[in-house]
Amino acid sequence: DAKTTQPNSMESNEEEPVHLPCNHSTISGTDYIHWYRQLPSQGPEYVIHGLTSNVNNRMASLAIAEDRKSSTLILHRATLRDAAVYYCILRDNTGTASKLTFGTGTRLQVTL
């Protein structure tokens, strides 16, 4: 599986935007970029995913670099409930039931 690199931790103030970076320089043409988060004592939660174009949903936006070697998850207004570990994961589209390979992610702290 192609690997991703994320900062271990980031901090944000509540109500401010947060940009969580992810590097994936060895991404292949068939890899989708997925983001999940894990709140304390809960299971992982899907956030967003994309292939080439930027994506928006009710939770977040995903900005994908033109060369696809990096991406940024954008939380437009962080709240205390967004404090979690955020995982950037590449998922190969060639397998029938391709697994997610979790790294250590970015631990986001949100303060008042």
Add this chain to the structure above:
Amino acid sequence: EPEVTQTPSHQVTQMGQEVILRCVPISNHLYFYWYRQILGQKVEFLVSFYNNEISEKSEIFDDQFSVERPDGSNFTLKIRSTKLEDSAMYFCASSEGGSRYGYTFGSGTRLTVV
């Protein structure tokens, strides 16, 4: 919003005993997964299941582990003879399709082997 349901939320078992962890995936999903997370460690893939057979399994998923979809709605993980090191959170997940779709995870079963 549809959910993946896991039962029980917490299971305590004696070493050497068999346990069955149960999951009800989202009804129109076709792909099913089990992951585990030992306390303080990464989420680890165990097995994927599609079309009533295992698609992929990790090194962790040895002969002590098995999965089954007995009735078209439940998806179970059985550990035949539990070891202390099997203590972990076990997460079930389901997906509508391949990597173009996101996964939905359950809230997990905390397995404690004593």
